[in-house]
Amino acid sequence: MQTRRQKIKESYLLYSFKRDKVAMVSFTILAILLLAALFAPLLAPYNPYDTASIDIMDSEIPPSWTEEGDSRFFLGTDIQGRDLVSTMLYGLRISVMIGIGAVILQALIGIAVGLVSGYFGGRIDAVLMRIADVQLSFSTLMVAIIVSAIVQIAFGVGRYEQLAVPILIVIIGIAEWPQYARTVRASVLGEKNKEYVEAARVIGLDSRRIMFSHILPNTLSPVLVISTVQVANAVMSEAALSFLGLGMPVTKPSIGSLIDAGFEYIFSGAWWITFFPAVLLIVFILVINLLGDWLRDVLNPKLYKG
Amino acid sequence: MSLLEVNNLEVIFALRHGDLVALNDVSFTLDKRERLGVVGESGAGKSVTGFAVINLISKPGRISKGTILFDGKRLDRLSEREMRHIRGNRIAMIFQDPMMTLNPVLTIGTQMVETLRAHRKISKKDAAKIAIAKLELVHIPSPERRLAQYPHEFSGGMRQRIVIAIALLTDPAIIIADEPTTALDVTIQAEIMDLLLELCNTQDMGLMLITHDLGVVAEVTERVMVMYAGKVIEVAKTSDLVASPMHPYTKGLINALPGHGECDEENRLQQIPGSMPNLTEIAPGCSFHPRCEFCQDICTREVPELRSLAGMDERKVSCHFAGTEQMQ
Amino acid sequence: MSTPIVKIENLYKYFDISGGFLEKLQIRSGKISLHTTEVKAVNGVSLEVASGETLAVVGESGCGKSTLARTVMGLYPPTSGKVLYRGERIDTLSARQMLPYRQRMQMIFQDPYASLNPRKSVRSTLEEPLRFHRKKISSKEVDERLAEVMEQVGVNPAWRDRFPHEFSGGQRQRIAIARALVIDPEFIVADEPVSALDVSIQAQILNLMMDAQDERGLTYLFITHDLSVVRHVASRVAVMYLGTLCELSVTRELYETPRHPYTQALLSAIPRVDGKKQNHIKLPGEIPTPIDLPSGCVFHGRCIHADERCKRESPQLLKVSDSSGSLVACHGVAEGRL
Numbered sequence: 001m002q003t004r005r006q007k008i009k010e011s012y013l014l015y016s017f018k019r020d021k022v023a024m025v026s027f028t029i030l031a032i033l034l035l036a037a038l039f040a041p042l043l044a045p046y047n048p049y050d051t052a053s054i055d056i057m058d059s060e061i062p063p064s065w066t067e068e069g070d071s072r073f074f075l076g077t078d079i080q081g082r083d084l085v086s087t088m089l090y091g092l093r094i095s096v097m098i099g100i101g102a103v104i105l106q107a108l109i110g111i112a113v114g115l116v117s118g119y120f121g122g123r124i125d126a127v128l129m130r131i132a133d134v135q136l137s138f139s140t141l142m143v144a145i146i147v148s149a150i151v152q153i154a155f156g157v158g159r160y161e162q163l164a165v166p167i168l169i170v171i172i173g174i175a176e177w178p179q180y181a182r183t184v185r186a187s188v189l190g191e192k193n194k195e196y197v198e199a200a201r202v203i204g205l206d207s208r209r210i211m212f213s214h215i216l217p218n219t220l221s222p223v224l225v226i227s228t229v230q231v232a233n234a235v236m237s238e239a240a241l242s243f244l245g246l247g248m249p250v251t252k253p254s255i256g257s258l259i260d261a262g263f264e265y266i267f268s269g270a271w272w273i274t275f276f277p278a279v280l281l282i283v284f285i286l287v288i289n290l291l292g293d294w295l296r297d298v299l300n301p302k303l304y305k306g
Numbered sequence: 307m308s309l310l311e312v313n314n315l316e317v318i319f320a321l322r323h324g325d326l327v328a329l330n331d332v333s334f335t336l337d338k339r340e341r342l343g344v345v346g347e348s349g350a351g352k353s354v355t356g357f358a359v360i361n362l363i364s365k366p367g368r369i370s371k372g373t374i375l376f377d378g379k380r381l382d383r384l385s386e387r388e389m390r391h392i393r394g395n396r397i398a399m400i401f402q403d404p405m406m407t408l409n410p411v412l413t414i415g416t417q418m419v420e421t422l423r424a425h426r427k428i429s430k431k432d433a434a435k436i437a438i439a440k441l442e443l444v445h446i447p448s449p450e451r452r453l454a455q456y457p458h459e460f461s462g463g464m465r466q467r468i469v470i471a472i473a474l475l476t477d478p479a480i481i482i483a484d485e486p487t488t489a490l491d492v493t494i495q496a497e498i499m500d501l502l503l504e505l506c507n508t509q510d511m512g513l514m515l516i517t518h519d520l521g522v523v524a525e526v527t528e529r530v531m532v533m534y535a536g537k538v539i540e541v542a543k544t545s546d547l548v549a550s551p552m553h554p555y556t557k558g559l560i561n562a563l564p565g566h567g568e569c570d571e572e573n574r575l576q577q578i579p580g581s582m583p584n585l586t587e588i589a590p591g592c593s594f595h596p597r598c599e600f601c602q603d604i605c606t607r608e609v610p611e612l613r614s615l616a617g618m619d620e621r622k623v624s625c626h627f628a629g630t631e632q633m634q
Numbered sequence: 635m636s637t638p639i640v641k642i643e644n645l646y647k648y649f650d651i652s653g654g655f656l657e658k659l660q661i662r663s664g665k666i667s668l669h670t671t672e673v674k675a676v677n678g679v680s681l682e683v684a685s686g687e688t689l690a691v692v693g694e695s696g697c698g699k700s701t702l703a704r705t706v707m708g709l710y711p712p713t714s715g716k717v718l719y720r721g722e723r724i725d726t727l728s729a730r731q732m733l734p735y736r737q738r739m740q741m742i743f744q745d746p747y748a749s750l751n752p753r754k755s756v757r758s759t760l761e762e763p764l765r766f767h768r769k770k771i772s773s774k775e776v777d778e779r780l781a782e783v784m785e786q787v788g789v790n791p792a793w794r795d796r797f798p799h800e801f802s803g804g805q806r807q808r809i810a811i812a813r814a815l816v817i818d819p820e821f822i823v824a825d826e827p828v829s830a831l832d833v834s835i836q837a838q839i840l841n842l843m844m845d846a847q848d849e850r851g852l853t854y855l856f857i858t859h860d861l862s863v864v865r866h867v868a869s870r871v872a873v874m875y876l877g878t879l880c881e882l883s884v885t886r887e888l889y890e891t892p893r894h895p896y897t898q899a900l901l902s903a904i905p906r907v908d909g910k911k912q913n914h915i916k917l918p919g920e921i922p923t924p925i926d927l928p929s930g931c932v933f934h935g936r937c938i939h940a941d942e943r944c945k946r947e948s949p950q951l952l953k954v955s956d957s958s959g960s961l962v963a964c965h966g967v968a969e970g971r972l
Contacts, residue, residue: 015322195749199813202707203763204736206729217753347832461920491694491859496903496914518832521862521905548907562837563907564866574844575837575866581802582832 016298023294026287033284037092044086045072049252054081060270076272078258079265080250087253088277092284094254098168099235103227105173106234110180111223115211117181118188129185132178140175140237141244147171148246161249168247172237176230183226187219221299228292232285239281255281307378308335309479309512310359315372317351317358326585328354328367330536333612336480341506341513343527343544345520345559349582351536352516356482359514360393377479395425398473402485404465407472408457414468415453422475440471443509444501463494470501480512487522499526520560524548529620532556535583535593538612541622552615552628554598592626600627637721638682639821639853640706640739645715647676647698647705651925674924675701677877677932678715680951683821688847688854690868690885692861692900696921698877703823703857707741708732719821737767740814744826746806750798756809757794760784763817779816786849787812787842804835808842815846825857840867861904865889873897876924876932879951883960893954893962895937895972931965939966 017023036043046053058081061070069076075084117128151167152160160167191197192215200210235255241247242256243263250261255277262273317329329351336342346352357363359374361381374381381392393399401407409417418437419430428436434453441449444467457465466486473481483502487495503526506513515527523530523544530547532540532555540553551557558578580597583589589596595605604626612624623629652658652671660669675698683689691699704710706717708724717725724735743749750759760780764771771779781791787808789801798806807827814822827843828836844867846852858864864871864885871888873881873896881894892898899915917936922928931949934940943965951963966972 195743195745196751198704198709199741199743199749199810200751200762201709202736202739202741203766203817204729204733205762205766214751214754218751347834463920492861492903493694493899493914493917495905497916499905500914519905520833521907524907525905559833560907562834564837564840564860564862573866574841577837577841578834579838581804581835 013298017294020294022290026290026294029283030287030291033092033280033287034096036089037096040086040089040093044083044089046083046086048082048087048090056081060265060273062270063272075276078262078273079270084272084276087258088255088280091253091255091258091277092280094165094248094252095235095238095256095281095284098165098172098238098254099231101165101169102172102176102234102238103230105169106177106180106230107223107227109173109177111184111216113177114181114184115188115216115219118185119192119207119211119215125185128181132181135175136178138175140172141240143175144168144171144237144241145244145246148241157249161251164248164252168238168241171241172234175237176233179226179230180223183222184219187222188215191215191218225292225296225299228288228295232288232292235281235288236285255284309338309340309377310336310514311373311375312355312359313373313375315355315358315374316370317354317363317367318370319367321366323586327588328536328585329358331612332372332533332536332538334531334538334541336512336514338479339506339510339512340529341503341515341527343523343530344514344516344533345518345523345530346533347518347559347582349535349585350533352518352533353484354536355533356399356484356514356516359482360397360399361389362393391425394421395476396478397480397482398476398478400466400469400473400481400483400486402488404462404469405457407469408465410457413454413456414460418453418472418475421472425476436475437471440474441468443474443505444468444471446471463490463497466490466494466498467501470498470505474505474509474511477509478511480514482514482516484516485518486515488517488519495522502526520548520563532559535588536585537593537624538622539594539624541612541620542618543620546618546621552621552623553594553625554600555594558597592624602627639685639720640681640683640855641716641718641721642679642681642702642706643716643718645676645679645702645705645717646674646713647701647710648672648674648713671925674927675877676705676712677927679874679877679879681872681879681882683853683855685820685853686851687869688856688867690856690858690864690871691874692858692864692871693874694859694900694921696876696924697874698924699857699859699874700825701877702874703741703825703855706855707739707823708735733767737817738819739821739823740817740819742807742811742814742822742824742827745830746803746810747798747830749810750806750813752798755795755797756784756789759798759809760794760813760816763813767817783812783816784809786815786846788838802835803831804838807831807835807839811839811842811846815850818850820851821853821855823855823857826859827856828863829858829860836863843867861901873900876922876927878932878948879961879963880933881960881962881964882951883962887960893960893967893972894933894964895939895966896933931963939972941965 058077059079061073061077062068063076064071064074073083077083078087113128113132117125148167148171151163155163197210197214200214238247238254239256239259242254243260245260248254248257250257253261258277259274259281262270262277266274313333315329315332316327319326319328332355344352344355354363358369361384363369369382376392376397381389415434415437419433422428422433422436437453438449441452446452446464446467460468487498490498499522502513505511515523517523527544530542530544531538532553534555540547540556547556548560551560558576561576562578564575578597583593591607592605592610595601598605610624610626612622614622615629650670650672652669658668658670660667679702691702693699701710705712712725716723719735719739724732757780760783761776764776764779780794784791784794789805789808789812801809824843828839831839840863847854856868868885871883871885872879873894875896881888881897888897889901892901899917902913902915919936922935928935930946931940931944934944937944947965949963949965949968951961952968954960954962954967964972
């Protein structure tokens with residue numbers, strides 16, 4: 001009765017969800033933001049990538065409710081004359097894409113390493129965990145700066161613009177996998193001495209099958225929890241890189257590069273170009289973290305009581 | 307009047323599915339220097355009974371009905387501050403896991419002295435003297451030296467002795483021991499049982515021994531109450547209960563003991579079918595009726611009262627047919 | 635006795651607990667040396683389990699009985715010594731070579747809350763060993779086999795799609811037994827199978843195990859600390875203390891005339907329901923750590939009968955009398971002092 005079990009699980013998730021106003025509000029905002037990002041091409045009034053539709057004469061128009069505002073551009077325009085609402089929607093799309101892509105990469109590497117490390121222990125464990133430590137001791141930014149500098153030189157700035165998204169995914173993914181590896185390893189260490197694992201060994205199952213079919217499913221709760229936080233972290237890393245001019249190019253801006261692009265003009269009075277993307281970034285990160293906290297509390301087996 | 311008198315106690319846990327009745331109409335008494343056993347399987351409500359007596363039911367649970375009289379005082383009415391004068395002072399508690407009581411980062415001496423000074427105004431020196439005396443009582447060799455050691459430096463049996471010594475510090479009138487020997491090996495269990503018996507005899511102290519082990523109860527206690535699904539189903543002198551259990555559940559429990567119960571020719575143990583119901587799904591009428599071989603129509607409808615049997619004043623059973631011919 | 639189903643020969647199992655390389659480095663009398671700390675869990679145990687019997691191994695926590703069970707099952711490689719299954723040595727086999735034996739020997743664990751994978755339904759838990767060992771089995775056969783086994787252990791086959799958390803402790807233990815029985819083994823190691831269960835459930839599980847033994851001609855190696863359970867189920871009993879065997883005897887014999895001083899103390903400590911006051915034999919001192927074993931007889935420090943010879947020489951497991959076949963490892967008994 002698969003459905004029955006899911007019902008029970010869902011009902012508990014739903015129950016605590018309904019009782020938690022913060023989780024509900026966060027979830028609603030996140031859902032709206034994600035949908036907006038997904039359907040950006042449909043929702044955005046203008047296409048910021050279409051250079052033909054952009055008029056340089058429209059640049060630096062303040063939000064529509066101010067005196068100099070223009071009713072065509074609700075939140076105003078940026079320095080190149082792009083509608084800020086549209087650019088932010090497309091930017092959010094790129095940020096989310098990089099965030100989720102990076103987290104998938106981190107999770108794949110981290111889970112595999114964590115499982116092997118925790119299950120086999122001994123020398124394999126020692127070597128893998130030292131690699132993870134070394135990886136963690138380089139900051140994401142440092143790795144990113146070096147790699148993107150090399151790539152920009154190797155492929156030229158023009159090619160780099162096309163390759164930016166996958167390169168950022170790889171950079172952030174590789175920089176953060178030890179988080180997953182450590183979490184998974186810790187819960188594998190807890191699980192592998194349980195009797196059901198010994199029972200599987202008594203049946204004669206091989207290590208690979210025990211790891212993936214028996215232990216892995218029991219370590220997924222913490223993985224789910226850190227995944228939410230890691231998406232937020234990845235989006236932040238991307239924003240930080242872009243802010244330093246190492247991330248997405250201005251022609252294809254992410255939230256971070258928008259903030260960066262507008263930052264130069266903040267003292268000349270065009271505050272909105274930086275302000276609105278910054279607010280969007282903060283709200284996005286905040287709701288993900290709040291949801292992550294809620295999820296952690298709900299999935300905590302010590303608190304889980306039917 | 308008894309030292310401790312519990313009347314019609316009801317404890318409810320408010321869960322999201324609704325209220326869960328953990329204790330239902332529990333009444334019992336404990337006299338001075340008496341040793342009472344509380345027996346039941348997991349989920350019977352025996353530990354909750356112990357916690358309820360010292361008013362330690364934590365949220366979402368609460369005492370919803372009934373009275374607890376100790377030495378003429380209504381414990382269920384006391385404020386938390388007044389209760390602290392009783393708990394750990396007049397009534398002490400021992401748990402299954404000694405590490406629940408012992409703080410791993412403090413020496414035994416510090417813990418004993420602090421406990422004592424929380425209840426009495428005495429100097430550290432005097433407190434230490436009392437601590438040493440109590441450690442001697444529980445037969446810990448060279449107690450002066452032991453005071454400076456940490457809990458992890460002791461073996462499991464020694465730790466349980468220390469916990470008992472801490473409980474004895476304030477010369478309590480009652481000790482509530484919740485499965486004090488369950489985590490221990492048999493030889494050490496035997497030592498702790500002997501120790502508890504000895505202390506009850508020499509220290510003027512009552513004992514409420516909560517356990518699932520009928521053997522332990524039979525060796526240590528004088529009177530016993532059997533619990534099932536949050537209710538008291540049988541009360542008797544221990545020797546009577548073991549020799550001639552009246553409630554079908556008690557009967558089944560004793561017969562199910564390997565090495566004691568009667569076996570059929572194929573050497574099979576007599577077993578009680580099924581398992582203890584979840585407290586959320588207790589059957590109507592007698593809560594034991596789905597597992598009872600003597601179950602009649604009335605058992606499914608009417609809740610049996612805990613009644614005294616004719617000619618046996620110390621004995622109470624909650625079964626419609628206890629003592630009648632149907633049960634033979 | 636015909637060929638024993640399982641034979642353990644002079645088995646030793648040590649666990650290295652000294653940790654990494656740096657923790658092993660020690661400076662002693664000016665010299666740097668590598669020092670390993672080992673827990674000596676099993677020290678030279680020899681046992682034979684005859685086909686169709688229930689051999690119980692009893693002892694207190696830390697006596698090495700669970701380690702012995704797991705070494706026999708091949709979960710731990712022995713430090714030295716041999717494990718033979720029907721005359722074939724199995725402790726040196728590779729995982730692949732071991733597979734045929736895995737079908738014939740199974741294990742039941744103590745904690746029914748930990749021994750079933752919480753994320754697997756009863757069906758997939760029971761199917762796994764079957765499909766793994768009988769690659770050609772059809773889905774219909776699997777279904778029939780599951781229904782049959784679940785019926786036998788007393789779990790309604792209609793519940794096969796439920797998950798472990800939907801069952802009570804007793805029912806979970808039934809499912810764990812079903813998992814062991816599903817591939818039709820002939821030898822089962824049961825590691826404290828009823829210790830985590832309530833009394834009324836214990837009786838159900840013990841009866842179930844004995845029924846299964848009758849129906850299938852199973853052989854049990856029954857590990858437990860509970861001497862009353864042993865008395866009920868076992869045909870022979872081996873008593874362990876600090877990784878060594880003290881006494882090996884037919885059950886009735888052991889309970890009526892325990893010979894080893896430790897066995898005597900152990901038996902006297904059982905709480906008795908009949909209310910007769912027992913004189914518990916007090917053992918002085920505490921169980922030594924299995925890291926530094928005492929010299930001579932491992933029990934000498936706690937034995938009131940110990941003399942100089944006990945401190946020096948470790949006793950052999952010797953036959954006491956020709957009639958009983960009891961084996962006792964005690965100088966006192968061998969010399970006729972006790």
